Amino acid sequence: MQLQSLQTQQSSFKRILLNTAWLLGGKGFGAVCGIAYLAILTRSLGLKDFGHFSLIFGTALALQGITGVQSWRTVVRYGTSHIHEEAWDRFGRLSMFCGLLDMLGAVAGCLIAFVAIYGFGEALDLNAAYVNEAFWFCCGMVWALVSAPTGVVRALHRFDSAVYVEATVPIGRVIAALLIWHFGATVGDFLLAWVLIDMLEAICYWVMARKLCPQSIKLRHLGEWRQALAENPGLIRFFLFSHVTVTLDAAVRFGPLLAVGGLVGTRAAGLYRLASQITQALGKLSMLLTRVVYAEVARAKVAIDAAEFRKLALRTSLAAAVAGAIVIFIALTAGETLLVWLGGEEFRGGAVILVPLAVAASLELASVAFEPVLHASSRAGQALIARGITLSILVTAILxxxxxxxxxxxxAVAFASGVGYLATAALTYRALHSPGPAAAAADQILT
Incomplete structure (x- = not known):
């Protein structure tokens, strides 16, 4: 039994590496495209207009984080057991119920966008000429954030299929950027192109989910939401904890950019955004690992014992920590060169911003296994506590x-990220080394 558990733990880590490799292949291609369209954006708009674009885009991303329900986590968390049991109707009801949650989040996002853009546009130093465009862009972006079908693809461990779907965004943006640059670039043109491309990706994800699991993705399951709730006890509680956690994460991730726009100015926001884009690109592995690790940890918690579960979390964290150190090294040695190469000389001043943001990105990368472990151990509330601590420290530090x-x-972002890392690490260590739902679930499977 111990040998079987060890083999399962090793295969889990191998699947993490394999699935990450699939995503890296797609994201590597996307990163090349991203560099291309980012360079076109910065050079065609200039620092001031790029600052306006950044503030509008940052507001939309913040709204996505606040109102986008991230239902893929719920699909993965509860759908993994349905897939294991080949209960395709139950998996379908769960997936379509999460699709309904996506739609409710989009409606709420449009309402919040109206208040944020028309009520606080001046506080963000947003040019009055862009207010209407900003509102419609934000509305489109929250509707484009469909999360349930991505959860279906990840729960099925078809990360290879996700690569093809997600390639629509970088390809589309490069083509659109070249056309806009050729015919005369404006902020509005880029906003329209970006939102249409994101909406296309959302449609493609639903098509892919239907193709991969036609026995589950059926419209008739939309009316069976009560049955979905009955079949997945604790779903609403998990969903609410997960949603609030993601909301706090969005505030931590995008709040500083909006703070720069409101407290410093549009040009400073442009510098901050480009530096942030580079560190996000360098730390892209964090997001990829989160997707892979979340799905694999959900699978592993019902397949291996508590000791091997801890080893899987440790190995993943160590690999992520090495990648985080590489992010900091690149930022220190090549950060200024990247800024000038992408945006031109007027963006050179962003080099002093790049290093602390790289530190924050590396800490996020190093903590990639923490939240999936807490969720898989039925401790989503503790992940919420850690996010709340990080946000509180961030707000205090910024002020x-x-x-x-x-x-x-x-x-301030780097400091808050450090505190958040330590808090989440402590909670994860406690979850892994104390008797609880994770150990009980593993023991029940083995006996």
Missing amino acids: TVKDHGSVGIAW
């Missing part, structure tokens, strides 16, 4: 150093 401009805000 303390706001007179130091965008550089001070960037270091």
Whole structure:
């Protein structure tokens, strides 16, 4: 039994590496495309207009984080057992119920966008000429964030299929950027192109989910939401904890950019955004690993014992920590060169912002296994506590150093990320080394 458990743990880590390799292949291609369209954006718009684009885009991403329900986590968390048991009707009811949650989140996002754009546009230093465009862009982006079909693809461990779907965004943006650049670039043109491309990706994800699991993705399951709730006890509680956690994460991730726009100005927001884009690109592995690890941990918690479960989490965290160190090294040695190469000389000033943001990105990368472990151990509330601590520290730090401009805000992000990392690590260690739902579930499977 111990040998079987060890083999399962090793195969889990191998699947994490394999699925990450699939995503890296797609994201590697996407990163090349991203560099291309980002360079076109910055050079065709200039620092001031790129700042406006960044604030509008950052607002939309924040709204996606706040109102986008991230239902893929719920599909993976509860759908894994349905797939294991080949209960395709139950998996279908769960998936389509999560699709309904996506739609409710989009409606809420449009309402919040109206208040944010028309009520607080001046506070964000948003040009009045872009207010209407910003509102419709935000509405389109929250509708484009369909999460349930991505959960279906990930629960089925078809990360290879996800690569093809997600390639529509970088390809579409490069083509659109070249056309806009050729015919004369405006902020509105880029906003329209970006939202249409994201909506196309959302449609493609639903098509792919239907293709991979036609026995589950059926419209008739939309009316069976009560049965879905009955078949997945604790779903609403898990969903609410997960949603609030993601909302806090969005505030941590995109709040600093909006703070730079409101406290410092549009040009500073442009510098901050480009530096943030580079560190996000360098730390893209964090998002990829989260997708893979979340699905694999959900599978592993019902297949291996508690000791091997801890080893899987440790191996994943160590691999992610090495990748995080590489992110910091690249930012220190090549950060300024990347900024100038992408945006031109007027973006050179963003180099001092790049380093603290790289530190924050590396910490996020190193903590990639923490939240999936907490969720799989039925401790989603503790992940929420960790996010709340991080946000509280971030707000306090930004208010303390706001007179130091965008550089001070960037270091506030790094400091808050460090505190959040330590808090999440402590909670994860406690979850892994104390008797609880994870150990009980594993022991029940083995006996």
